[in-house]
Amino acid sequence: MNLREIGEGIRMAVGSLRMHKVRAILTTLGIIIGVMTVITIISLIQGLNRAVSKQIAGLGANVFYVQKYPWFAGEEWFEYRNRKNLSIEDAQAIAELCPSVENVAPVLYSGKVIKFKDRSTERVDIRATTPSHQDVSNTTVERGRFFTQTELNHRRQVCIIGQTIVKGLFPDEAPLGDHIRIGGRKFLVVGIQEKKGSMFGQDMDAVAIIPITTFQKLFGTRRSVSIMVEAKPKLFEMAKDEVTSLMRRRRHIPPKEKNDFAINTQDTIMNVYKSLTSIAFLVMIGVSSISLLVGGIGIMNIMLVSVTERTREIGIRKAIGAGRKDILFQFLIEALILSGIGGIIGIGLGGGAGKLVSALTPLKAVIPLWSIILGLGFSSAVGLIFGIWPAAKAAKLNPIVALRYE
Amino acid sequence: MLIEFKGVEKIYKVGEVEVPALRGIDLQIEANEYLAIMGPSGSGKSTLMNIIGCLDSPTKGSYVFAGQEVANLTDDELAQIRNRKIGFVFQTFNLLPRATALHNVELPLVYSGIPASERRRKAAEALESVGLGDRINHRPNELSGGQRQRVALARALVNHPSIILADEPTGNLDSKTGAEIMEIFKTLHQKGNTIVLVTHEEYIAQCSQRRLRLLDGRVQDDTNSGEIP
Numbered sequence: 001m002n003l004r005e006i007g008e009g010i011r012m013a014v015g016s017l018r019m020h021k022v023r024a025i026l027t028t029l030g031i032i033i034g035v036m037t038v039i040t041i042i043s044l045i046q047g048l049n050r051a052v053s054k055q056i057a058g059l060g061a062n063v064f065y066v067q068k069y070p071w072f073a074g075e076e077w078f079e080y081r082n083r084k085n086l087s088i089e090d091a092q093a094i095a096e097l098c099p100s101v102e103n104v105a106p107v108l109y110s111g112k113v114i115k116f117k118d119r120s121t122e123r124v125d126i127r128a129t130t131p132s133h134q135d136v137s138n139t140t141v142e143r144g145r146f147f148t149q150t151e152l153n154h155r156r157q158v159c160i161i162g163q164t165i166v167k168g169l170f171p172d173e174a175p176l177g178d179h180i181r182i183g184g185r186k187f188l189v190v191g192i193q194e195k196k197g198s199m200f201g202q203d204m205d206a207v208a209i210i211p212i213t214t215f216q217k218l219f220g221t222r223r224s225v226s227i228m229v230e231a232k233p234k235l236f237e238m239a240k241d242e243v244t245s246l247m248r249r250r251r252h253i254p255p256k257e258k259n260d261f262a263i264n265t266q267d268t269i270m271n272v273y274k275s276l277t278s279i280a281f282l283v284m285i286g287v288s289s290i291s292l293l294v295g296g297i298g299i300m301n302i303m304l305v306s307v308t309e310r311t312r313e314i315g316i317r318k319a320i321g322a323g324r325k326d327i328l329f330q331f332l333i334e335a336l337i338l339s340g341i342g343g344i345i346g347i348g349l350g351g352g353a354g355k356l357v358s359a360l361t362p363l364k365a366v367i368p369l370w371s372i373i374l375g376l377g378f379s380s381a382v383g384l385i386f387g388i389w390p391a392a393k394a395a396k397l398n399p400i401v402a403l404r405y406e
Numbered sequence: 407m408l409i410e411f412k413g414v415e416k417i418y419k420v421g422e423v424e425v426p427a428l429r430g431i432d433l434q435i436e437a438n439e440y441l442a443i444m445g446p447s448g449s450g451k452s453t454l455m456n457i458i459g460c461l462d463s464p465t466k467g468s469y470v471f472a473g474q475e476v477a478n479l480t481d482d483e484l485a486q487i488r489n490r491k492i493g494f495v496f497q498t499f500n501l502l503p504r505a506t507a508l509h510n511v512e513l514p515l516v517y518s519g520i521p522a523s524e525r526r527r528k529a530a531e532a533l534e535s536v537g538l539g540d541r542i543n544h545r546p547n548e549l550s551g552g553q554r555q556r557v558a559l560a561r562a563l564v565n566h567p568s569i570i571l572a573d574e575p576t577g578n579l580d581s582k583t584g585a586e587i588m589e590i591f592k593t594l595h596q597k598g599n600t601i602v603l604v605t606h607e608e609y610i611a612q613c614s615q616r617r618l619r620l621l622d623g624r625v626q627d628d629t630n631s632g633e634i635p
Contacts, residue, residue, distance in 0.1 A: 008516050015504045316500045319461060320561065321489020321517040323482040399461050403500065 008326075009333030016306060016334060017341075027302040028342025030295025031382060034288040035343045035375040039350025039367065041284040042374075044357060045277050046366040052273055055199050056266045062102075062231045063136060063266075066094070066243060068224040070262035072272045083260045084251060085224035088212060093250060094227060095132075098242040100235035105133040106225045108215050112183035114161075114208060116169040124165060125207040126182060128215030136228045139209070144176045144191035152211040157218075160191035162205035182208055185218050240265075292378060295342060296386035303335050303390035314394050315402025328395040335387025336380055343379025347372055407470075408568060408600055409435040409458065414467035416453050416623075427453040429623035430467070435602065437568070440595045442603045442611040445620035452573070454620065455604045459492050459571045460484045472568055489517050493562025497574035499554045501546045507533060507557045508542040514565045532560035536590060552583035559590060569600045576610060588613050 017024045069080050091106035108128040114121045133139060134146050147158045159182060166175055175189045187210060196204035212225070231239035240263055247261055307314070314327055354365030411433040418425045427450045435441055445451045456462040457469060460476055463484070469477050472491060476484065488494075493514075501510045511529035520528070533542050536556040546554050555575060562570050572591070576584030592613065595601050603614060611617050619627040 007522070011509075019504065312500070313502055316502060317513070317517075318485060319459075319488060319494050319500070320514045321485050323485040323517070325482070326517060400456055403461075403496070 006329070006333065009330040010337065012330055013334035013337045016310070017338065023302065024338060024341070025345075027298045028295065028338060028345065030291045030293075030298050031339050031342030031379050032295075032346040032349065034291035034295055034382075035346025035379050036350040036353065037284055037288040037291065038378065039347050039371055039375050040353040040357075040365075041280060042371040043350065043354035043365040043367040044363065045280055046368055046371075047354075047358070047364045048277070050366060051363065053270075056269055056273075061266070062233065062236055064229050064231070064236070064240060064243075065262075065264040066090070066227040066229060066247060067262050067264055071264045071268045080262075083224075085222075086227060086261060087225055090247065090250060091130075091225065091227045094229060094243055094246060097246055098229075098239060100232050100239040100242055101229055102232045103132050103135045103230040105129050105136040105228045106212055107133065107228055108212055108223050108225055110183075110215070110219065110223075112208075114165060114169065115181040116175075116178065119169050121165055121168050121206070124162075126215070127207060127209045128212040129209060130212055133209070133228070136230045140194040141191040142194040144189070146191055146209075147211050152213055155213040155217045156211060157185060157187045157214055158190045158211065159187040160193055160209040161189055162193045162207040163195045164203055164205040165208060166192055182210065183219065288378075292382050295339070295379075296382040299335055299339055299383060300386040300390060302338070303331060303387055304393070306334065307331065307390050307394040310394075311397065311402045311405040314397050315399050315405065318397070318399035319403060324395040327397075328391045331391035331394045332384065332387050335391065336383040339379045339383025339387075340376065343376050346379065347375045350375070407434060408437045408439075408472060409433070410468075410470040411457075412468045412470075414457065414464040414469055416450075416457065416462070417465045427623055428457075428464070431623075431625060433618070433625065435569075435600070437600050438595070438598050440591075440601045440603075440613075440615040442605055442614035442617045443620065444605060444608075444611050444617060445626075446606070448622075449620040450623040451604050451620050453623075455571060455573055455602070458569075458602060459494060460487045485517075489514055490565060491568040493565065493567040493570045495555070495558050495562050495570065495572035495575045497577035499546070499551075499558045499578070501554060501557055501561075503546055506543050506545055507538060507549070507560075510546070510557055511561045511564050514561060518565060528564055529560070532564040533557070535563070536560045550583075551579050552586060555579060555583075555587050556590070559587070563594070563599075569602060570594065571602050571604075573604045574606070575603065576605075576607075584610075 066086065068083050068086055069077065073080060088106045091104050094101060095104040106129065110126040110128070111123040112126050113123055127133070130152055131146055131149055134141075139146075141160060144160070146160060147156065151158050159180070161175065161180070169175065169180065170178070175192065178189050179186050180189060181187070187208075193205070193207065193209070198204055229239065229243055244259065244263060248259065251260060253260060317327060351367050354367055357363060358365045411431045414428055414431040414433075415426065416428040418427055431454065443451045443454060453462070457464055460471065460479075461484075463469075463479070464477050467477070468475060471487065474487075476487065479487070494500075502513070505513075508526065508529050511532050512525045515525040515528060530539070530542055533539055536559050538553060538556050538560065541549060541553060546557070549557065570591075575591070576587055579587065588610065591601055591603070595615075601614075603610070605611055616628070616630040618625060
């Protein structure tokens with residue numbers, strides 16, 4: 001193919017598409033929908049990726065969790081039930097014996113209703129822990145103070161509460177020094193946590209932090225402790241290894257047996273998230289390939305009509321010297337322009353849909369350049385693949401027969 | 407010798423039946439001849455014309471065009487000969503309806519790979535030479551029948567072909583316009599062009615130098631008056 005043929009092909013295609021504007025748009029509908037799906041979903045997933053990576057990074061880059069259950073355990077959960085609980089002593093051992101570990105905080109999570117006078121909250125997160133939790137989870141107290149080691153040792157009923165609880169229970173008075181009831185037990189408010197915002201749609205300020213020893217005294221010791229471990233800078237893997245082998249020793253696991261505890265990291269969440277988005281990608285590939293297939297058949301159909309309608313024109317072109325290749329390329333270019341227009345419209349609509357979602361929801365759609373190239377590439381490929389047969393049919397026409405066609 | 411037919415036969419297959427259209431044609435056409443092919447319908451004149459015009463190949467026999475045997479050429483090689491050596495004029499004009507007169511005339515040059523600016527100049531010149539210099543941007547539906555046939559003539563001429571083949575060129579025109587077109591053919595012949603005309607009208611054939619009559623796929627009569635009346 002050379003330039004003159006491309007020029008003539010474009011000229012012919014544009015002329016013929018102008019004649020049948022509505023037909024052209026209807027023909028490319030499948031491609032428009034296919035490309036739109038690709039662009040919309042890619043832009044949303046890209047936007048989601050950014051938001052999620054940011055939130056996951058907020059968990060603390062250097063922190064991992066030693067827990068009884070792995071996150072997102074699913075079906076195997078039942079197998080893990082018989083595992084031995086983790087204890088505060090495990091956390092102490094990690095803090096003392098693992099040199100690559102910076103900080104350790106055992107945590108017990110629970111949900112309880114908090115009351116003050118005649119006001120009460122929904123069930124909110126109760127986090128029972130030690131003072132080192134401040135460092136491991138980057139928690140800052142805005143007013144008042146965190147509870148002390150002494151208060152921990154003496155199982156004092158003191159708490160730090162989040163902003164949402166402050167708003168809910170103390171609309172117009174200062175909560176510091178007041179007594180609130182957590183799960184029916186009296187606690188002294190000693191501090192108010194700095195505002196944390198939300199993560200994955202969950203309010204991080206609907207929380208009360210109490211000493212872990214107090215929790216066990218009041219609510220029992222049946223629960224397994226989660227151990228938050230902050231590694232020293234750049235020693236994350238090393239810290240994980242040290243903690244793993246320490247825990248195996250403490251739990252008497254023979255060398256070839258599997259761990260009977262879980263080390264959960266941000267990667268765990270990231271992996272689950274990635275497997276979710278890969279499902280979204282699969283759905284997208286399914287939807288868009290079906291509509292691209294339908295679009296391709298539409299293009300093939302309309303190109304066959306176009307070839308039949310222009311049989312005489314093909315005859316004329318052949319009579320005055322167009323070769324098979326010339327006719328083939330001209331019709332291929334027409335199919336390509338048709339599908340390309342569909343692709344461009346699809347990219348526009350997909351981008352628009354992404355923008356619309358951005359405007360209506362907190363999710364910010366991001367349209368990467370490669371998705372635009374992908375959309376154009378797909379639509380062009382469809383045009384080429386489904387345009388070949390009609391174009392070959394046109395190219396093979398006998399000029400005498402074609403000239404006689406009415 | 408521009409054209410030489412030796413024992414050319416053409417047999418069409420219609421299903422299982424073989425229909426002979428040409429049953430052994432021997433024919434020679436010199437450069438700058440003005441030949442009219444005549445005959446009733448079914449005599450094979452269209453088939454002969456198609457073979458001369460390299461739109462079709464003979465089933466049997468040899469056809470030498472400008473020193474080249476064309477009986478065994480491929481489709482694309484035939485297309486090249488049509489493009490460079492042959493100019494067609496049809497009864498129904500056969501212009502591209504959506505293209506301007508200029509673009510229609512440019513078309514053969516597109517397929518011979520001539521750059522756009524030169525194409526435009528040559529096409530405009532050809533339109534000028536048939537008296538349509540002021541109509542180059544009109545589309546066929548904005549032109550009269552005579553004007554359309556002139557555009558077709560310009561298209562046939564634009565590549566300076568060795569031969570101009572006209573199939574009933576006045577068949578769709580009134581007699582006055584037809585006479586004007588025949589006048590152009592005469593001028594072209596005088597300028598040295600070779601013209602082969604297919605017609606069934608005696609008065610059109612009378613414009614030519616030599617008249618070939620076909621009947622049932624054979625040459626019935628070949629008269630050469632040697633000069634234009």
